[in-house]
Amino acid sequence: MSAPLRFSAFVMNTTSHILHGAWRLPEAQQTRFNSLDHWVELAKTLERGKFDYIFFADVVGLYDDYQGSWRKFVESGLQIPSNDPTVLASALAYNTEHLGIVLTNSILQSHPFDFARKISTLDHASNGRIGWNIVTSLSGNAWRNFGFDEITAHDERYRWADEYVDVVYKLWEGSWDDGALIQDKASGLHGDFDKVHKINHDGKRYRVEGPHLVAPSPQRTPVLFQAGSSAAGRRFAARNAEGQFIVSPNPAAAKALIDDTRRLVAENGRAPEDLQFFQGLSFVIGSTEEEAKRKAAELDEVLDPNTIIAHAAGGLGHDLGHYDLDTPIGDIETEGTRSTLAWLHEAVPDREPTVRDLARLRSHHGRIVGTPEQIADRLAVWRDAGIDGVNVTNATIPGSFTEFIDHVLPVLRDRGLARTEYAEGTARRKATGRDLLPDSHPAATYRGAFTDS
Ligand SMILES: Cc1cc2nc3c(=O)[nH]c(=O)nc-3n(C[C@H](O)[C@H](O)[C@H](O)COP(=O)(O)O)c2cc1C
Structure with a gap:
């Protein structure tokens, strides 16, 4: 029998993350995102449901202008205001025991030395639950x-990321040998100098001497995720990632993407199953099919197509706000989300997709409407296509998660599609049985590589 699915809760420290307009539903509490209680309560709820991860998306700027301005983002709350998720992590860790905490961090926003130190500190504070x-x-x-004049070109950003991960891998894996921290009160020896190393990184963009200031945390390197399915993105994931967040339009497309990416993983000398795939899906749940359909219609009433297009276009490098909804999108070559375009062509295979298709597909794609049993039937098909887990996209917080936990997960458990208990240990141990990255991962090449203290 195939393994049970794993579950990640897709959230952002903001009001309107993906399903724009849903915050207006009476039960929606995502406007409380400034409150630490809001997030602690959600983390505890997810742990009650035995979710694997709370996954925080994050951005460090607005999307490209819509109708020539950034007005729309402010007026609709499209990821502004938005708060830093990393700051929440230690409070969430303190209030939970098993939930993995996955933080988005861009190569742009922090220097790798500083980032590596923060993540190691959080990995200690959470007993190894950081991704x-x-x-x-x-x-x-x-x-x-x-401070840049413009965005760095698409493939060059991934080359930049190659150096960024190289620096943090050196700090996490190579700077401290096992057993370097002694803390012996009797002798007064705190650390073993011969086991702590400078990394002396000297690259195109970064020069970092080291040593890492934090002693090895339970996982050393946090569990590594990536989202982005362009050729360069998949190459990067195949080399580095342990989890990839995908948004395939249907199970067959997911299977093709997964098979091809796993082939790339093997080409990188890694075991194909060392990369796990989490498909983004949202759920509208009813005790009858009619009730579920009614709730889906109520959701559609509040969803705002213009804001959804503003978000989608923001990654395309084209201001779609200037076009009529029936304008064909065409074969746009863009520095932004190449995978969005590929996705649109896959989802509308028989004709040229339009701006309206983009709005409709963005809000409906990955949406499963039905009774818990019907949802379980669909998830079985997704699992058979090869996904390892589901990234649960919310319409409302906490409602989308509490309904899934209370009504769908019990059915999934009965059918062997979801775990009944957490495994013990770090986030990586829960997922793979190991605390540390395997020897086949590129980060592992830095173990023992720096010897001149
Ligand atoms: C499910 C999912 C979640 C993402 N979350 C973020 C995010 O939180 N912050 C961000 O800057 N980009 C995010 N992205 C964008 C990706 O990191 C990537 O830049 C984008 O998909 C384009 O990559 P590609 O050209 O390789 O396909 C996300 C993408 C997907 C599919």
Whole structure:
């Protein structure tokens, strides 16, 4: 029998993350995102449901202008205001025992030395439950916020990410040997100098002497995630990632993507199953099919197509706000989300997709409407296509998660589609049985590589 699915809760420290307009539903509490209680309560709820991860998306700038301005983002709360998720992590760790905490951090926003130190500190504080979603920031505004004139070109961003991960791998895996921290009160010896190393990284963009200031945390390197399915993105994931967040339009497309990416993983000398795939899906749940359909219609009433297009276009490098909804999108070559375009062509295979298709597909794609049993039937098909887990996209917080936990997960457990208990140990041990990255991962080459203290 195939393994049970794993579950990640897709959230952002903001009001309107993906399903724009849903915050207006009476039960929606995502406007409380400034409150630490809001997030602690959610983390405890997810742990009650035995979710694997709370996955925080994050951006460090607005998407590209919509109708020539950034007005729409402010007026609709499209990821502004948005708060830093990393700051929440230690409170969430303190209030939970098993839940993995996955933080998005762009190569743009922090120097790798500083980032490595923060993550190691959090990995200690959480007993090894931290994950990192590696992103390269796809909006010009983000890059201008950090002093650049314009966004760095698509494939060059991934080359930048190659050096960034190299620096943090050296700090996490190579700077401290096992057993370097002694803390012997009798002798007064705190650390073994011969087991702590400078890394002396000297690359195109970074020069970092080291040593890492934090002694090895339970996982050393956090569990590594990536989202982005362009050729360069998949190459990066195949080399580095242990989890990939995908948004395939249907199970067959997911299977093709997974098979091809796993082939790349093997080409990198890694075991194909060392990369796990989490498909983004949202759920509208009813005790009858009619009730589920009624709830889906109520959700559609509040969803705002213009905001959904503003978000989608923000990664395309084209201001779709200037076009009529029936304009064909065409074969746009863009520095932004190449995978969005490929996805649109896959989802509308028989004709040229339009701006309206983009809005409709963005809000409906990955949406499963039905009774818990019907949802379980569909998830079985997704699992058979090869996904390892589901990234549960919310319409409302906490409602989308509590309904899934209370009504769908029990049915999934009865059918062997979801775990009944947490495994013990770190986030990586729960997922793979190991605390540390396997020897086949590129980060492992830095173990023992720096010897001259
Ligand atoms: C499910 C999912 C979640 C993402 N989350 C973030 C995020 O939180 N922050 C961010 O800057 N980019 C995020 N992205 C964008 C990706 O990191 C990537 O830049 C984008 O998909 C384009 O990559 P590609 O051209 O390789 O396909 C996300 C993408 C997907 C599919």
